[in-house]
Amino acid sequence: MAASQKPDNVAAVMKVFAILEGLAAQPSIGLSELSQRSLTSKSTAYRFLQTMKELGYVSQEEESEKYALTFKLFELGGAALEHVELIPLANVEMRKLSEQTHEAIHLGALDEDSQHIVYLHKYDSQFNLCMNSRVGRRSPVYSTSMGKTLLAWMDDNRAQEILAKTHFIARTRYTLTSAQQVLDELPGIRQEGVAEDREEAELGVRCLSVPVFDRFGQAIAALSLSFPVVRYEEQKRDEYMALLFDAGKRISSGLGFYDYPFSRS
Structure with missing residues (x-):
């Protein structure tokens, strides 16, 4: 399809990327030269550039x-590269957890709105009775163990800001339905190192989650172990935690963080 035949929105996106590529070709560039490089009229290039300035990209x-x-x-690209590096590292540990527990294992990170967790990688349960999930799925931070983990390991003011903007929905009768309820759990999560979803996202499913740290000590992801309540054994909680801590520590070490705050002891 010729460029003139493309839908307006597709043509606009192509022009934006042409402008970005023109900007990337040299340290700074004037409007006339940039419009020539990107094969875009000066008026169109100017309009797009003003929007990019407002968004902070130019x-x-x-x-x-x-x-x-x-x-x-660069920040966007760095975040993407970090996840590309993260997933292969996590895969090794997630496979071990899957072999040790036979339960569902998930790796998640905050979505762009910070009010949701997005599933980056998973290992399905080896049992017929298991939770439903898929890579790319988004779930609210307040009703997931991984969401609580990442809220607990961010700045308190940032967590409060995110929860203040959150629209709470009672997904089950156990769901936390206010910012204060979630905030009240965060100190205990930081102290113990493990966050729990006690049938808050889905009836009949419990989850435990621990943080994954990057080389700067920032919790960039969470690792979780999920069980149907009929297979969850409270007396084995410490064992589950130890397995998660070991996995979280090794993934974090692979990312350059060697001071993981929790261990089997």
Whole structure:
């Protein structure tokens, strides 16, 4: 299909990326040269550039009025690369957990809105009775063990800000339905190292979760172990925690963080 035949929204996206590629070709560039490089009219290029400036992806020099890329694209790329590195590392440990427990194992991280967890990787339970999940699925932070984990390991003000914007829905009769209820759990999670979902997201399913840290000591993901309540054994909780701590520690070490705060002891 010729460019002129493409839907307007597709053509617009292609022009935006052409402009970004033009900006990436040199440290700074004027509007006329950029419009020529990107095969875009000056008026269109200017309109897109103003939007990119507002979003923080482009800066403009006051005297020369030339445009340049900011580090925001680098930040996005770095976050993506971090997850690409994270998943192969986590896969090794998740496979071990799957072999040890035969239960469902999940790796999750905050979505762009920080109010949801997105499932990055998983190992299904080896039993017929198991929870339903899929990679790419999003679930609310307040009703998942992984969400609580990442809330617990972020700055308190940031956690309060996220929960203040959250629309709480009682997914089950056990779901926490207020910001304060969630906030009240976070100190205990930080102290023990494990967050729990006690049938809060799905009736009949319990989950335990621990943090995964990057080289800067930031909790960038969470690792969880999920059970149908009929197979969850409370007397084995310490054993489950120890397995999760070992896995979380090894994944974090692979990312360059060697001071994991929890262990089998």
